[in-house]
Amino acid sequence: VDCGAAPGSWTQIVVNKLKLDKEIKENQETKGVAIAVDLQHIEPIKGATIIQESNFTQLSIQEKISNHLPSGKANVVLSDMAPQATGTYELDCAAIMTLVYCAAKFSFHVLHKDGTFLCKLWDGPEVEKFITILKNYFSLVKRCKPKASRSDSSELYVLAMGFKGWQK
Numbered sequence: 001v002d003c004g005a006a007p008g009s010w011t012q013i014v015v016n017k018l019k020l021d022k023e024i025k026e027n028q029e030t031k032g033v034a035i036a037v038d039l040q041h042i043e044p045i046k047g048a049t050i051i052q053e054s055n056f057t058q059l060s061i062q063e064k065i066s067n068h069l070p071s072g073k074a075n076v077v078l079s080d081m082a083p084q085a086t087g088t089y090e091l092d093c094a095a096i097m098t099l100v101y102c103a104a105k106f107s108f109h110v111l112h113k114d115g116t117f118l119c120k121l122w123d124g125p126e127v128e129k130f131i132t133i134l135k136n137y138f139s140l141v142k143r144c145k146p147k148a149s150r151s152d153s154s155e156l157y158v159l160a161m162g163f164k165g166w167q168k
Helices: 009-018 059-068 089-110 127-135
Strands: 034-038 048-052 074-079 111-122 138-144 155-163
Touching: 009 034, 009 048, 009 074, 034 059, 048 059, 059 089, 074 089, 089 111, 089 127, 089 155, 111 127, 127 138, 127 155
Parallel strands: 034 048, 074 111
Antiparallel strands: 111 155, 138 155
């Protein structure tokens, strides 16, 4: 599941990795599904289910995503969501953390045991608290700074692997 998917780069990587863009022969099972959701328009991606112009934070959209998942479960939830930046550091950090917590909670509901959650955020006062929370639910949690990210950018990713499960 790719949340905040536009323009679709991560989704294309998932589709290629799972070979979902290849022709499926009769009686051949697929290796999974790729679901992309975003507020913005996403061009069609062969092999992916696109849920566009949809607000991921709405429960009805999350239910729609779950309905597309085999048995309602996913191996990976990616969140590349980001709010419209205001330029005010505190407001922007709070806004992205709202999206990140929403994606994390969704992942707790849909991830298979040992599943993976990856999210983009902006370094701020809440990041360490968020990482501490994730460590309760995942075997491994770490910060990642992509090489493509500018050194002066506050953008970072948190990778959480080995989902342990969650009690509602």
